[in-house]
Amino acid sequence: MTSTSAFSTSSALVPYGWDEAWADEFAPYEPDGLLPGRVIRVDRGQCDVVTDDGLVRADTEFVVPRDPMKVVCTGDWVAVDPEGSDPRYVRTYLPRRTAFVRSTSSKRSEGQILAANVDHAIVAVSLAVELDLGRIERFLALAWESGAQPVVVLTKADLVPEAATLAHLVQDVETAAPGVPVLAVSAMDGDGLDVLVALVSGGTSVLLGQSGAGKSTLANALLGEEVMDVRATRDADGKGRHTTTTRNLLALPGGGVLIDTPGLRGVGLWDAESGVGQVFSEIEELAERCRFHDCAHEAEPGCAVLAALESGELPERRLDSYRKLIRENQRIVAKTDARVRAELRKDWKRKGAEGKAAMEAKRGRWK
Ligand code: GDP
Ligand code: ZN
Numbered sequence: 001m002t003s004t005s006a007f008s009t010s011s012a013l014v015p016y017g018w019d020e021a022w023a024d025e026f027a028p029y030e031p032d033g034l035l036p037g038r039v040i041r042v043d044r045g046q047c048d049v050v051t052d053d054g055l056v057r058a059d060t061e062f063v064v065p066r067d068p069m070k071v072v073c074t075g076d077w078v079a080v081d082p083e084g085s086d087p088r089y090v091r092t093y094l095p096r097r098t099a100f101v102r103s104t105s106s107k108r109s110e111g112q113i114l115a116a117n118v119d120h121a122i123v124a125v126s127l128a129v130e131l132d133l134g135r136i137e138r139f140l141a142l143a144w145e146s147g148a149q150p151v152v153v154l155t156k157a158d159l160v161p162e163a164a165t166l167a168h169l170v171q172d173v174e175t176a177a178p179g180v181p182v183l184a185v186s187a188m189d190g191d192g193l194d195v196l197v198a199l200v201s202g203g204t205s206v207l208l209g210q211s212g213a214g215k216s217t218l219a220n221a222l223l224g225e226e227v228m229d230v231r232a233t234r235d236a237d238g239k240g241r242h243t244t245t246t247r248n249l250l251a252l253p254g255g256g257v258l259i260d261t262p263g264l265r266g267v268g269l270w271d272a273e274s275g276v277g278q279v280f281s282e283i284e285e286l287a288e289r290c291r292f293h294d295c296a297h298e299a300e301p302g303c304a305v306l307a308a309l310e311s312g313e314l315p316e317r318r319l320d321s322y323r324k325l326i327r328e329n330q331r332i333v334a335k336t337d338a339r340v341r342a343e344l345r346k347d348w349k350r351k352g353a354e355g356k357a358a359m360e361a362k363r364g365r366w367k
Contacts, residue, residue, distance in 0.1 A: 007019070007020045007023035007024075011052055012050070012051075012052050012054075013036065013037070013038065013050065013051070013052060015251040015255075015257075016038045016050055016249070016251055016257055017038065017117070017203065017204050017256075017257050018036070018038070018077075022036070022077055022094065023036075025077070025094045025095065026077070026079065026094060029079040029091070029092070032079075032091075033082050034079040034080060034081065034082065034091055035051045035052065035053060035056075035079065035080050035081070035082050036051065036052075036077060036078070036079060037049035037050055037051035037056065037077070037078055037079075037080055038050050038075070038076070038077055038078070038249065039072055039073065039074055039075065039076045039077075039078055039093075039249070040055075040074065040247050040248060040249040040250075041074060041247055041248045041249070042060075042071075042072060042073055042074055042248075045059060045060055045061060046058065046059050046060065046087055047060060047072055047078075047090065048247070049078060049080055049090070051080065053082075053083075056080060056087075056088055057086060057087040057088070058078070058080045058081075058087050058088045058089060058090045059087045059088070059089050059090065060072045060089075060090045061089070062089055062090065062091060062092075063090055063091075063092060063093060071112075071113060072090055072093050073099075073113040073114065073115060073116050074114075074115050074116070074248045074249050074259055074261050075115045075116040075117045075118060075204060075249060075259050076093040076094070076096065076116045076117065077093065077094040077117065078090045078091075078092065078093045078094070079091045079092050079093075079094070093116075096116045096117055097116075097117050097119075097147065098116070098117060098118050098119070098146050098147030098148045099113055099114075099115070099116045099117075099118075099146060099147065100113070100114040100115045100116075100118060100121075100142070100146045100148075100206065100264060101113055101114060101146075102114055102263065112263075114261055114263050114264045115206055115259045115261055115264055117204055118146060118147075118148040118204050118205065118206050118259060119148055119149060119202070119203030119204050119205065120148055120149055120150075120151055120199065120200060120202075120203055120204070120205040120206075121142075121143035121146060121148040121149070121150045121151070121205070121206055121208055122150075122151050122152075122153050122196075122200070122205055122206065122207050122208065122209075122218075123136060123139040123140060123143060123150060123151065123152045123153065123208050123209055124153050124155050124207055124208065124209035124210075124213040124214050124215045124218060125152060125153070125154050125155065125173070125209060125213060126154075126155050126156055126209075126210070126212060126213045126214055127154050127155060127156045127157055127159055127160050127166075127169065127184070128156045128159050131169060131172060131173065133172065133173070133175075133176040133317065133321070134317075134321045134324070135210070136152060136173060136176055136177065137176050137177075137279050137280075137321050137325065138325060139208050139209065140152075140176075140177055140180060140275070140278075140279045141272045141275035141276045141278075141279045141325055141329075142208065142272055142275060143208065143275070144272070144274070144275035144278035144279060145272035145273075145274060145275030145276075146275075148206070149180075150177070150180045151180065151181050151182075151183065151199060152173055152177055152180055152181070152182045152183070153183050153184075153185050153196060153218065154169065154170065154173065154182065154183065154184040154185065155185055155186075155187065155213060155214030155217070155218065156186060156187075156188070156214055157184040157185055157186040157191055157192060158186040158188045158189050158191065160184075166184055169184075170182050170184055175315070175318075176279075176318070176321075177279070178279075178281045178282055179278070179281065181199075183195055183196060183199075185218070187214060187217040187218055187220075187221045190221075193221055196218075196222070197222065197252075197254045198254075200222060200252060200254075200255075200256040200258070201252070201254050201255030201256040202255070202256060203256060203257070204249075204256065204257040204258075204259060205256060205257070205258055205259070206258070206259045206260070206264055207219060207258070207260060208264070215260075219258060219260055222252055222254070222258060223250060223252060223253070223258070224252075224253045224254075248260060248261040248262075272325075272329055273326075273329050273333070276322070276325045276326060276329055279322075279325070280318065280321075280322040280325075282314070282318075283305060283314065283318065283319065283322050286304045286305045286308050286314065287304065287305055288304075289304035290302060290303050290304045290305065291303070297319070305319065
C-alpha cells in the first residue's frame with residue numbers, strides 16, 4: 001500500500017531537488033508531523049538541514065550512529081522534528097538513490113559516505129595538459145559505482161583554439177568513456193557553459209577530478225557571479241562567513257544542485273567493481289563471447305577479447321587500463337569487510353535504479 005504524498009511545487013525544497021518521488025518516500029513520516037529536509041552540511045554529529053521552515057540545526061544521534069555507512073551525510077533527505085529543541089533531531093533519512101563512499105584511513109577498512117543522492121558526477125579534465133585516459137577511466141569507475149550518471153567536462157577549451165583538434169580530443173575521451181557524454185567547456189570565455197548549465201539543472205551534481213582541473217572555476221561559473229560577490233563582500237567585512245561559506249550543498253541559479261564537499265574531490269577507488277565494468281563495457285561485452293566462462297583473456301583459445309585486440313577493434317591501452325583497475329580494486333576489496341560491502345550494495349543499488357527511472361520518466365532523457 002502506498003500513501004499519497006502532498007507534493008507541492010511551491011515548497012522551498014523544490015530548488016534543492018524535492019520532487020514527487022521524494023514526497024512519496026516521505027509520506028509515511030507525514031502523519032507523525034515530521035518535516036522533510038535536505039542535509040547541506042554535516043559536522044560532529046550534527047547537520048544543517050534546509051526545510052520549509054528555513055535552515056535548521058539537527059542532531060543525528062537517532063540514526064544508527066555506530067555504522068559509518070548509515071551516518072547522515074550531505075545530500076541526504078531526512079525527516080526532522082517539526083520544532084522544539086535546538087538542535088532538533090533527525091529521525092531518519094530516506095533511502096538513498098546513489099552514494100559516494102571512500103575507504104577511511106583507519107585499520108578497520110570501512111566506507112565513509114561522502115555524498116548522497118547525486119544524479120550527475122562531473123569529471124573535470126583539463127585540456128591544458130596532455131590527456132591521461134587511464135586517470136579519466138579511474139574517475140569514471142568511481143562515478144558509475146556511486147549510481148550517478150558520469151559526465152566528462154573537458155575544461156579550459158579556450159586553450160585549444162582549433163576546432164578540429166578539439167573534436168579529436170573529445171573523440172579520444174569518448175573511446176575511454178562508453179555511455180558518458182563528453183563536453184568541452186571554457187569557463188574563461190563561456191563556451192559550452194550553456195550545455196553544462198542545462199545538464200546540471202536536472203538534478204544534483206558533484207565535481208570530481210584532479211587538483212588544477214578547473215573544478216572551482218566551474219563551480220563559480222555554475223553558481224554565478226551574484227552568489228560569489230555576496231560571499232566576497234561578506235568576507236571582507238568579516239560578517240556572515242559562517243552562514244555563506246560553509247554550505248556543502250547549493251541550489252544553482254539556473255536550476256539543479258551542486259554538492260562540493262572537501263573530501264569528495266579527492267575520493268579514491270573503493271570497491272568499484274561494477275563501476276569498472278561499466279567504464280569498460282565493450283570489454284565486458286566481448287568477454288561474454290569468450291569460449292570459457294572464466295576466461296582470463298591471457299592465452300585461452302576462443303578468447304573474444306584477445307581476438308578484438310588482434311583485429312585492432314580493441315585498443316591495447318584499454319585492456320591494460322581495465323586490468324590495472326581490476327587489480328587495484330581487488331586489493332582494496334581484500335582489505336574490506338564483506339559485511340560492510342554487502343550492506344553498501346543492498347542500501348542504494350536498487351533505489352538508484354528506481355529513482356533514476358522515475359527521474360528519467362519525468363524529465364525525459366537528456367543527451
Ligand atoms: P581545481 O583545483 O580543480 O579547483 O582548479 P581551479 O578551478 O582552481 O583551476 C586551476 C587553474 O586553471 C586556475 O589557474 C584557473 O584560472 C585555470 N582555469 C580554470 N578554468 C579555465 C578556463 O576555462 N580557461 C583557462 N585558460 N584557464 C582556466
Ligand atoms: Zn577471453
